[in-house]
Amino acid sequence: MLDFLSQTVWLIPCYALIGAGLALPWSPGFIRRTGPRPAGYLNALMTFLAFVHSLTALIEAWNQPPRYQSFEWLNAPGLVISLDLEISTLALGACVLIAGLNFLAQIYAIAYLEMDWGWARVYSLMGLFEAGMCLLVLCNSLFFSYVILEILTLGTYLIVGIWYNQSLVVTGARDAFLTKRVGDLILLMGVVALLPLSGTWNFTELAIWAETVELDPTVATLLALALVAGPIAKCAQFPLHLWLDEAMEGPYPATILRNTLVVSTGAWVLIKVQPIIALSPFGSSVVFAIGAATAVGTSLISVAQIDVKRVLSYLTSAYLGIVFIAVGIGATQAALVLLLTYALAMSLLIMSTGGIVLNNITQDLTQYGGLWSRRPISGLCLIVGGLSLVALPPFAGFWSLVEIADALWETRPGLFAVVLAVNAIVAFSVTRLFGRMFAGELTEFTRRSPEGLWLLVLPMTLLAGVTLHMP
Structure with a gap:
């Protein structure tokens, strides 16, 4: 049985697609008598199956060499395009993270969307995200990685605009889609230009090719810049960073995925193409320069925000900026490791604030205060998420940032100072967020603010336990 699950890893993205398909009858309202809830339950069940399959396959593949599978998609004269899969411990671990966080977000959504009739659409799109991200981490082809990123861009537009009767929601969805399209089009140029140069889109073969090839410096630089453009937009890096701020108008359960996993897809592709970017010293410099500028700028902006969601959105850009710094110096x-620890910590921050926003009907931090006496579980989870996000031992964020700091200390002390400064600013921003919400006196908004439904608290506390044990 274990061997069968290991051999059929390609089924993992299919579970979420099946769940999304099963939800379709509830989306236009063909099935009205039961209400939309069964659509959510079916998607949660399929996501749980994907999590179990991923975890079982990970146990089977632990400490084993990667295995490769290939499915021919197009065979034309002079052109063969195959969907190549890499079944490795890293890819399966990423699938466990994606399916696990998606399952917790879907449980969270049961309570958060209790009175919402858009269940089928929200859960179908969450399933689409899960399927796309699982396939992306298993995919060993740059061409199909680009195709998946395009699908995720469309999914972002649809799920941000789920409440389409609100003007700010429509504007946020449109701007997110158009901003990502700018990066996608430039990335497509790099993908197309790379094939005649290397003769392959396979990541493993591209890494081998990059070790021996001697490209013209101008060609290498243009190729590197084109490949970097897509991740810049996906990861909300300067100057294509404003879409994430506006995309926060979508529902909180979707925010859990978008601000932790969906934005990280661009960083995943960036890590995969790092050997090609390293062919151009200028291209590598652009990567860590953009990361440093974004990390410093957005962390400072987060300190000035009074909207809960906007604080978290700018912290997302800041930490992905640190990921760009690591990739730029070759510390993939x-x-x-930082992507893993960041995803868990940020998910916990979003969950712990989401229930409060739902109950108090405001995202304005100036309206909060004194919640520690009313919601101690949410407060403890926010503390755990914040401590894990910043470099405070023995939490996971410390160990991930120590690895990056070690790589920067001797070679680039200036960037080392940037990472330390960003971490200090983020620590101040998270402390400010906690103080505004939980310290001080009770306000008219928080006087009657009990702990949320158990379906809000359960995934939050489970994730807090995982985060505490991550080191």
Whole structure:
């Protein structure tokens, strides 16, 4: 049985697609008598199956060499395009993270969307995100990685605009889609230009090709800049960073995925193409320069925000900026560790604030205060998420940032100072967020603010336990 699950890893993205398909009858209202809830339950069940399959396959593949599978998609004269899959411990671990966080977000959504009739659309799109991200981490082809990123861009537009009767929601969805399209079009140029140069889109073969090839410096620089453009837009990096701020108008359960996993897809592709970017010293410099500028700028902006969601959106851009710094200096392993620890910590921050926003009907931090006496569980989860996000031992964020700091200390002390400064600013911003919400006197908004439904608290506390044990 274990061997069968290991051999059928390609089924993992299919579970979420099946769940999304099963929800379709409730989306236009063909099934009215039961209400939309069964659509959510079916999607949660399929996501749980994907999590179990991923975890079982990970246990089977632990400490084993990667295995490769290939499915021919197009065979034309002079052109063969195959969907290549890499079944490795890293890819399966990413699938466990994606399916696990998506499952917790879907449980969270049961309570958060209790009175919302858009269940089928929200859960279908969450399933689409899960399927796309699982396929992306398993995919060993740059061409199909680009296709998946395009699908995720469309999914972002649809799920941000889920409440389409509100003007700010429509504007946020439109701006997110158009901003990402700018990066996608430039990335497509790089994908197309790379094939005649290397003869392959396979990531493994591209890494081998990059070790021996001697490209003209101008060609290498243009190729690197084109490949970087897509991740810049996906990860909300300067100057294509404003879309994430506006995309926060969508529902909180979707924010859990978008601000932790969906934005990280661009960083995943960036890590995969790092050997090609490294062919151009200028291209590598652009990567860590953009990361440093974004990390410093957005962390400072977060300190000035009074909207809960906007504080978290700018912190997202800041931490992905640190990932860009790590990739720019070639510390891809440290970047992967940071993506893992960041995803868990930020998910916990979003969950712990989401229930409060739902209950108090405001995102304005100036309206909060004194919640520690009313919502101690949410407060403890916010503390755990914040401590894990910043470099405070023994939490996971400390170990991930230590790896990056070690790589920067001797070679680029200036960037080392940037990472320390960003971490200090983020620590101040998270402390300010906690103080505004939980310290001080009770306000008219928080006087009657009990702990949320158990379906809001359960995934939050489970995630807090995982975050505490991550080191």
